[in-house]
Amino acid sequence: MMSGFRWLSCIFPKKLITDGAITHARTRVGLTVFKVIFQEFTDSFKTLKPDFHELITVIFDGTTCTMPDSKSNCEKFGKSKSGRGESAYPRLRMLTLLAASSRLILDVAYGSSQGKGSGERSLLKEILTTINQKKLLFLLDAGLYSFLTIWTIKIKQGNFIIKVGKNLKLSAISNGRLADGSYLAEIKGKIPDIKNSTVQRKKWKKETLIVRVIEYQIPGFRPCRLITSILDPKISALELIMHYHRRWDVEISFDEIKTHQCATLKGQMPTIFRSKKSELVEQELYGMLIAYNLVSNRSRGIGRFRQNAFQQLKEFSR
Numbered sequence: 001m002m003s004g005f006r007w008l009s010c011i012f013p014k015k016l017i018t019d020g021a022i023t024h025a026r027t028r029v030g031l032t033v034f035k036v037i038f039q040e041f042t043d044s045f046k047t048l049k050p051d052f053h054e055l056i057t058v059i060f061d062g063t064t065c066t067m068p069d070s071k072s073n074c075e076k077f078g079k080s081k082s083g084r085g086e087s088a089y090p091r092l093r094m095l096t097l098l099a100a101s102s103r104l105i106l107d108v109a110y111g112s113s114q115g116k117g118s119g120e121r122s123l124l125k126e127i128l129t130t131i132n133q134k135k136l137l138f139l140l141d142a143g144l145y146s147f148l149t150i151w152t153i154k155i156k157q158g159n160f161i162i163k164v165g166k167n168l169k170l171s172a173i174s175n176g177r178l179a180d181g182s183y184l185a186e187i188k189g190k191i192p193d194i195k196n197s198t199v200q201r202k203k204w205k206k207e208t209l210i211v212r213v214i215e216y217q218i219p220g221f222r223p224c225r226l227i228t229s230i231l232d233p234k235i236s237a238l239e240l241i242m243h244y245h246r247r248w249d250v251e252i253s254f255d256e257i258k259t260h261q262c263a264t265l266k267g268q269m270p271t272i273f274r275s276k277k278s279e280l281v282e283q284e285l286y287g288m289l290i291a292y293n294l295v296s297n298r299s300r301g302i303g304r305f306r307q308n309a310f311q312q313l314k315e316f317s318r
Contacts, residue, residue, distance in 0.1 A: 026280055034286035041293045042106055048099055052243055053235060055137040055159060057100035060127075060144055061250040062120040064091045064113055065258065065272040067281050076278035078114045087113075089271050092281065095123035096289075098250045100139070103296050105253070105289050107131075110282075121146055128152055137161065137230075139247040147189025151207060154229060161228040161244045170213055170227070180237040182214045187227070216241055257292050 048056050064080070066089040067073050073090040080087040091113035097106045107130070109123040124144055129152075138153055140162040153160050168187070176184030190204040197203045212230060214237045217223040228240055262272050275281045 023277075023280070026275075026283060027277075029283075031279060031283050031286070034283050034290065038108075038286045038290050038293075041104065041290070048101060050135070051101040052137055053230075053232075055135050056133075057137045057139065057243070057246065058106065059098045059100055059139045059247050059250045060095065060124055061098070061141060061247070061254075062093060062095040062123065063254045063258070064093050065285075066091055067271050067273040068276045070276040072276065072278045073281060077112045077281070080113045092273070092285070093118060093120070093123070094285065095120050095127065096250065096253075097127055098253060100246050100249055103249060103253055105293055108285070108289060110285060120144060121149070124149065128156075131156060131158075134158065139244060141247065147187065147207075147209075148191055150187075150211075150227075150229070151189065151191050151209065154209065159229045161226055161230070161240060163244070164225055164227050166225070168227075170211070172213075173210070178212075178233050178237070180233070182212055182237040184210055184231065185213050185227075187211050214240060253292070253296075256296075257288060261288065261292060261295075 051057050066087075067077070069089050077090045077092050079089070080091050092110055093113045094108055094110035096108050098104070099106055107127045109126040111123060112118045121144060128149065134157045136153075136156075136158040138158060138160040140149070140160060142163040142165055145162050145164055145168070150160055150162065170185040170187055173184045173186060178184070187209050189207060189209075191207050193203040193205040196205075209229075210231070211227040214226040214228070215223065216226075216237070226240065226244060230240065258272055273281050273284050275284050
């Protein structure tokens, strides 16, 4: 914070705190305390109020963040590669779970931007397996679709609305056409067979889900197809379409973090993160999300959060 205020030379000395002193202090604090403070915000997960037919809407989406081109960052996160070469800076890939009603970031998973297990689906699995809250409505983009994902959501007594591509085969159910134009269909896929799997070999079994299919087209755009676990005909297809487009709220949050929160005085910044050590990049990530939640959570019990957070800091300092 003090380093960021150096441009206020009329108030603070230009060399109030050196970069080396800040780095040593951050190293002493470590990563755990930032994780604990961030997890304090996840308590709001239990107090979120339903915002769509007794369901709590949450949004999954991912993004990438750049960092200084140092040896430590390259070894930990790597650079994105393409047909034209590799990216100029190392990249961290993160996936967030956002509460649609309050735009509060509830959870995050992150990792390298390349290699096996670095995709957004793998990160989504990390978060999804830890969720125990019921009556959640997940909004997901087409890139996050997998049968295992929607099956896991149903097993956890949640619901979903997800955009799917043309290549997904859906078997329409006879007499499954609803009055609003949507229809019921069967979707088949495979899930892990835990009982028959071994350490050496993982076995799969076939399962079937009944979903509601909604096809629509906004003038001037390509046709879209949504599938949802909400089968109640009292909730119209138009209402589901309108609600699905709230998924773009997560893009607004990414813009607020990367463009506005991380920008310098001139509105420009070479990279999102500033740390040259990979462990400090992780610390900076949690610090960035904590600051965002503090700003966006103005009216949701900040005083109670501050008291709990400072208490955690005192315990760690001991």
